Every structure is written in structure tokens, then in C-alpha cells.
Amino acid sequence: MYRIGGENVDELPLAIPDEVPPRADFDAEPRTGNIPLTVQFRDKSLGKIDSWQWDFGDKTTSTDRHPVHVYQNTGSYNVRLVVAGQKGSDTKEKLSYITVTGTGNRYLLTLMPGWNFFTPPKSLSQGSDTAAIFASVQTDGHSLFEFSNQSSGWRRVSRDSVLLPITGYWIYSRKQEEIILWLDPVSGGKKTVEPGWNAIGSPGTGPVRAKDAMKSLEDKWTYLVGYDKGLQRYEEVIIRKGTGAHSDERLLKSGQGYWLYATGTGDIYAS
Template identity: 30%
Template sequence: SSVTVNGARVQLPAGSLVKIRVNADTTGTLSLRGSNILGCSLADATLFMNGTQAARGIFSDCFIPSVQSYHANLTFAIEPTYGEVREILVNGNEVLAGPQNSYIVVSEDSQNPGKDLTVVAVPGYYEGSASRYSISPALIASFVTASSLEGSAPLNVSFLDRSAGSPDSWLWDFGDGTSSQEQNPTHLYGSPGSYDVSLTVKNEDQTDSTALQNAVIVTPPRVVANFTASPLTGPEPLTVRFTDQSTGFPTSWNWTFQETSWNMTFYNTGSTIYDTSTNQNPTETFTDPGTYDVWLTVNNVYGSSDIIRPGYVVVTSPYNISTDDILVKTGKPGYIEQDSSVQFIVSNTPAAITINGTYYDLPKGAVVRIVAGSDQQGDITIDSNRILKFAFPDMAVYMNGNLLAGGRIDSIYIPYMMQFQTGLTYYFSPNSAQTYEAINGQQYLSDLDNAWIRIYDLGINKQGTLSLISGKNTTYIEGADNQTVQDWILQ
């Protein structure tokens, strides 16, 4: 009797207690005929003789013509594959037959194995006695994605487990040195590259893996310049807040603000009048009337992008002082137009304003400018140069040329002011309603009409008073204006 291990034959004397133990899941063969072991080939096993390890490694041959006290503790598993023909007969009865991919486990734990046993790992074949067997649904690793597998960095990819066989644990390898044990993870790829993705799933009996080469392609982020600004028009000095809206994660910004009329004037001499900024969200004060082009160049390590907005900012002449007393009573709804503004100097304290629920003190001598961010309704009460109400939902408030806050003006109190200047424009759209209008005491309207009315430079009258009360279907204005434009539409 002998066993060949790692190419060396090991003799087995008569009466020896021999034990062969498989060290890991392995392929191989085993053949027992009439209580004779005729063959044994295993990729990794250990030979014990009389309780002592005699050899370990690759078993290539085994011949034992007669054995006694045979004891088997074998577990033979046939892994899932797609569509192979499989058959199980138990005591001559067919249990399973046909193309399928089940996971099959046959176990023999007995001191009475019968006379014959044949085990062949590839292709899977087992014939002999068994204490138990099981047929389980195949565990097959599989996954899909719920988002694009290709895009610019940073790229978020959502993975969805679609494994068969009811796994109870998952291990994802995203190919960038990170992993996850979630069933359906979302992973952020921050750097450009090509990434392999693999999924390993397990349940009580089985383990399976699948991998997809070059599954995720992350390209360098493409930077695209874009921006907005407010206000875009108004009297000088006009302070404009620019907001970067570029995509692609730029790391530097270069702004250019160029006055086109100056540029045209000095074109022949090669002179260019402009200002620049490298802030991401700059605030620029335009001190001269004119039309300004705005350039923005953004950069990151992968490239750059430019955007040019010609004539983007329009700066008009300084504020006008209202000269004509005006009184309007109408059933028409109206609104302050976008970029309308007022400016004044706080000449007495305590003075304050509340914007979006936040309270701000306004010191004596502060130059305050309020700019409409959109067309909107609101109320104004100014009495004897005291501002008691300036309630609008979308205003930007500047103090000494710097943005104080933007949004809803909840309350305001200015006990006394000087140099009230206006760029307020109030508009009534065409709507048939009873309307009364008088300028400097002269009546212009007092009837049912459907005219549109626009009032420019609406401000305080000689008594320092301005009342503007706008409702859903009524408007009341008493103050002063510099110019009124009316266009009657025939009924």
C-alpha cells in the first residue's frame, strides 16, 4: 500500500491507521471499489499515519488493496453554472434532471460507506452512499447601475445588486482602492480614470463573484463659465453684485468690466478703460454712466472657459430729484419695476432695518441704497422725511456702497434722512378700472379707463412725504415724480 505526495511515494505498512484530510476546497478524484482504494488525487491534502503527519501537498496516486474500519467524512459540492445538464438519483429514484444551475451538496458521514464510491470533481460526478444531500438555488453575483457609468469628475455612480440566490452579504470593490458592504451603494469617483468594479456575494452555503473590466470611465471635469448679477441697471454710482454659476469646479476666476463708450472713444489710441477682479463673487461699483461689457474666464487643472455678456450692465445718470406732486387713486394693480432704486443719507439715529428677520443698525451719515431685485408689489410710507415703511419681498440693501443683505424687508425706521434720491419706476398694466390722477393739482384722469401708466422717478413731495399702498386690485400713490408717461388705449 502506498500514497504519492508531491511526486514521492509514501509506503503505508499493514496495520497503519491512515488519515487523509483535505486542507481547502479543492478539485480531485477518489475511487473506492470493493473496500479497495484504487485512486486518490487531490490538489492540497495532508497524510497522517498513526496520528502523525507524514506528508502534505499534491496527492497524485493512491493504492491500498484492502482497508478495514473505513470512516468517511466527505462533503462534495457542485457549484452553479448556466444551463448544464444535472441529474440526481436517490435509491434509484430521479430527484433532479435537466439543464439548470442549482448548487448541489452531497455529504457522507458514515462508518459503513458500502463497497463502492466514486468522486470526480471535474466534471462533477458522485456515486456512492450519502448521509444527506441538498439542492439550493444558485447564488449568482450580478449587478446593474442606476446612473451613467461615464462622465466627468466628480462622478456619482449608483450600483444595484441583482444577484440570484438570496445573498446575505455583499462586498463591492470600486477599483479606486475603496469598497462597500452595502447591498446597493452609491460611490463618488473623484479623479479621472478607468475603473474595474467587482461584486462578491455570500450566503450560508455559497460564494460567487462577478467583475466588470473598465466599468466606470471618469473623464476630466469640463469647466463651463457662467454668471448672474444684480442690479443690472441704475444710476451711478451703481454697485453690482456678481455671482459665479460656473460648472466643472473651477479653481480660479478672472473678471473684466469694460465700459464700451470709453473703449470706443479711445479705440484709435489703443487705450482700454476697464476694471478687473479675481474674486469668485465680486462686487463692482460703476462710477460713470455708460454701458459695460462683462467677461468671465474660469480655470481648473483640466482647462478653461470664457463667457462674454455685451452691454450687460447699464449705468444711467445720477438720481433725479422728484419735482411734480402726484396723486393717483385707482382700481388697477401695479408694481415697482425690477432695478428700481432709492438712495438717502441717514441723518438721525437710532435708525434700523430688518431684512429676512435679521436686524441691522444704520449709523448716522450712512449712505443707504435699496434696489428692487424683481417686479413686485409693496408699500411705502415716508412722512416728513421719516421712513416708516418700505415693505417689499425682494430687495437688495447697500450701505456705503457695500451689500448689507438681500431679500424681504420686514421693517424699517429712519427718524430723519437727507438727500433722498429716487430711481423708482411704478407701472400699471392695461386694465379697465376707475382711476383718478392729478399732477401738481391738475386732474388728468377721473373716469373708467384701460390705459397703461408708468411713473418715473417716484419720490417724496415738498413736504417730504410719499405714500404708496398697493393691493390686489387697488393702488394709492401720493408723492412726487419727475416724469409721467401715459398712453391711452381706446375702449
């Protein structure tokens, strides 16, 4: 209450900003750009605040009020800020707030509902080469799997694992997704195969005849089996020097994984 003069009394509501409960808010600049992307975050919260807890969406955090963060991988990131003070705490989360794009040649990989047997057709650009590029895919709890060859067997692929070129991977998707891969403009890459079954991929960004894709293996391969992600079933086997439906004149599809049976060790090169 504020008193003016002798008997006249005026009651004025006095709002003291520091005494209101914390209300979290923030902004950032820039919000889009190529890797590595340096972003300045600014706290715009209201109330008396004693602590700030930032989550940048890429497994890194900060307790600074106005942090600067560098994003090293491509993707779309949710950002969350939790503020706290004597009057309580509050949380603000902004979905897909930061978008980081890659460098190199852009390649679009389409995932279909169900299991997808895919490959990076060439080496991926640094910073865009880990399984984190699939973070937005709704996998319904399924892991990303790799089967390089019979000696190494099956392996679960972690978010930070580098995806290798011309290597077959399995991923489950609840719905159709378009994933952008950023291909290294210089290094094509290669895949070493061993005797027995190997999970490989079609080399290159366009269709290629099976016998041409396997040319570097000479006679050290026997079978190729692709997986139709649309129909969710295996395709007819391709046989070296085969004919008809099994002909090695058949085209391998770019971005698709294949089971290869090799009779010796050799390298497959991206085209």
C-alpha cells in the first residue's frame, strides 16, 4: 500500500519482477546452417532465477545463462531449458529448433515402413557420417544392425558409430521417411569382403549391373540377394554368370543392401 497525504489513501499494486515464479524462455541465433554450426543461445526467462540447465539435443548440456554451443553433426535438434529459483522451476522446450545441414553431395535415402536393408553408397562427409543421422526415424524400439561378414557377425550400431560405405545395414521404420545423406565429394570408399556371407551395398549413386559392381572381386563371388523394402521380402538371387531371372546383368539399386556370398577376400569400390 502506498500512502499519499493525510487522510487520502491510494492502494497501488506494485509488481516486483524478481518475486514472480520463474518462467522459462529463450532464443538462439543462427538456427540453421552447415556443420560445424556455432549457435549463441540467449536466456529470456522471467523471474528471479538462480540456475539454468540447457539440453542442446545432441547429448550435450550447459549451465551457463547465455551459452554458445557448436553442433558437429547434421540433423534437427530439440532444445530444452530448465530454470529454477526460490519461487520454483519451469521448463521450456522447442522442437526441431536447430537445423544443421551437411557439406558435400546430397543423396536422398528413402525408408519404407518395416525393415530396410540399406547402404551408404559412398563415404559420408565427416560430421554427417554417424548413425545419429537416423535419430528422427521412429524405429519402435528396434536397434540399427550391421552384419559386416561371417567372422564379425551381427552388431548393434550405436548412435555415435560411423556408417561405412558399401556396407549393408538394417533399420526398422514405422513409416516412410526421407533421410538426407551427405556424401564425401572426394573419397568414394571401399568395402572389404571375406569368404562366406557379407552384408554389402550397391556401390555408387545410380543403378549398376551386378557383374560390373562385383568386377573387382573377379571370380571370388557367387550370389547376391537383395531385399525389397516395399514388399518386405527378398528378391530373386543373382548368380555370377547366371541367366534369366538370376542373371548378373540385373541392375543393383543404389542405396540398397545385398547379401553377397564370396569365395575369397577382396575389395568392392564405390563407383
